[in-house]
Amino acid sequence: DVKVTQSSRYLVKRTGEKVFLECVQDMDHENMFWYRQDPGLGLRLIYFSYDVKMKEKGDIPEGYSVSREKKERFSLILESASTNQTSMYLCASRSSAAYRVGELFFGEGSRLTVL
Amino acid sequence: GDSVTQMEGPVTLSEEAFLTINCTYTATGYPSLFWYVQYPGEGLQLLLKATKADDKGSNKGFEATYRKETTSFHLEKGSVQVSDSAVYFCALYLTGTASKLTFGTGTRLQVTL
Numbered sequence: 001d002v003k004v005t006q007s008s009r010y011l012v013k014r015t016g017e018k019v020f021l022e023c024v025q026d027m028d029h030e031n032m033f034w035y036r037q038d039p040g041l042g043l044r045l046i047y048f049s050y051d052v053k054m055k056e057k058g059d060i061p062e063g064y065s066v067s068r069e070k071k072e073r074f075s076l077i078l079e080s081a082s083t084n085q086t087s088m089y090l091c092a093s094r095s096s097a098a099y100r101v102g103e104l105f106f107g108e109g110s111r112l113t114v115l
Numbered sequence: 116g117d118s119v120t121q122m123e124g125p126v127t128l129s130e131e132a133f134l135t136i137n138c139t140y141t142a143t144g145y146p147s148l149f150w151y152v153q154y155p156g157e158g159l160q161l162l163l164k165a166t167k168a169d170d171k172g173s174n175k176g177f178e179a180t181y182r183k184e185t186t187s188f189h190l191e192k193g194s195v196q197v198s199d200s201a202v203y204f205c206a207l208y209l210t211g212t213a214s215k216l217t218f219g220t221g222t223r224l225q226v227t228l
Binding site for chain 2: 004033040041042043045048058090092101102103104105106107108109
């Protein structure tokens with residue numbers, strides 16, 4: 001069974017802390033994504049990665065960075081957490097095959113609360 | 116820019132009722148269209164898709180038809196079950212848009228006995 005695993009389901013951090021959210025996929029997918037999900041706003045793309053060591057900004061990259069050192073792992077970093085980053089964070093992966101480009105596989109999400 | 120508009124929820128139905136969740140889109144080209152579903156406590160999963168006009172996607176009793184003339188992709192099910200209670204997201208994908216999906220805001224469905 002294919003799987004995208006996010007390291008933490010729930011985190012509570014303080015303002016100013018550095019936060020790492022980890023995501024691992026076992027499907028050998030080239031593309032990986034980080035979204036945040038907020039009520040009434042749906043899913044918004046933070047960053048994505050086409051391949052190892054490659055990254056592209058999404059719609060809301062401010063305050064975030066990412067790292068992709070290995071194909072299966074994509075990390076989201078909040079350098080200095082702020083309360084407006086309290087949210088549900090969703091990682092997803094996707095094959096680069098043309099006929100599957102819209103088919104994302106999601107992890108269960110990481111709910112981050114910043115106090 | 117490209118966008119997806121979904122009907123606001125929550126939608127509350129009795130079991131065996133007919134379901135429609137409206138979705139319309141705005142896009143500069145000819146997108147592929149998707150419905151994703153998020154069950155409580157889980158991530159999103161693909162429910163169905165359609166890649167060109169007049170295509171019908173279907174899965175688990177759900178259907179949606181790609182209507183180019185009305186730029187719509189409404190989700191329907193003839194008889195909902197309590198287990199269908201979830202949040203449903205409509206999304207579009209355009210080739211050349213940096214490979215990203217554009218999602219709607221989601222519609223929560225609650226099915227009661």
